[in-house]
Amino acid sequence: MELYILLIFMIFGAIVAIEARDLLSSVIAVGAVGFALCLAFLVLKAPDLAITQLVVEILCLIILIRATINRDLPLAIEGRWFFNTVSTIVFVAVFLFFAYTALKELPAFGDPIMSVVKRYIEQGTTETGAVNLVSAVILDFRAYDTLGEATVLFASVIGIMAILRRKGRKKIEEKEDAS
Secondary structure, three states: OHHHHHHHHHHHHHHHHHHOOOHHHHHHHHHHHHHHHHHHHHHOOOHHHHHHHHHHHHHHHHHHHHHHHOOOHHHHHOOOHHHHHHHHHHHHHHHHHHHHHHHHOOOOOOOOOOHHHHHHHHHHHHHHOOOOHHHHHHHHHOHHHHHHHHHHHHHHHHHHHHHHOOOOOOOHHHHHHHO
């Protein structure tokens, strides 16, 4: 049931992002969709994907807000502070409600919920020959998953660096004129 509510919320957020008149509202709506996706990963019992999604979403949202606030500042100053404040409070309340619902469903700490986890714990060090069980799981059993998460994080860092870059490359003629 929670997953369907999150999916409806994500569809609603995507429609708001498309139909919003100002760029800052669109960025915030896209951020809401990303945070709802993070909660959906928690509901689906994929905390590693949820953490990756959360980190990437926070970084991208901060960068996009920074990039759009200079262009969209007149609309934010025109007296819409009440609407912006109320919508922010509503978003935070909805997010906290769904986060509480998703976190309540997580199993107790150290309690394996699947047979695969039991196999990792019982036979992980003997099958892989690793001294550390966490390293054995991350680098041997779930290597492709770890590679995918690292790729997502590196791609987001490269995207952030591209957005935050202050000066572009100079053309060859400009370099020669400066000499």
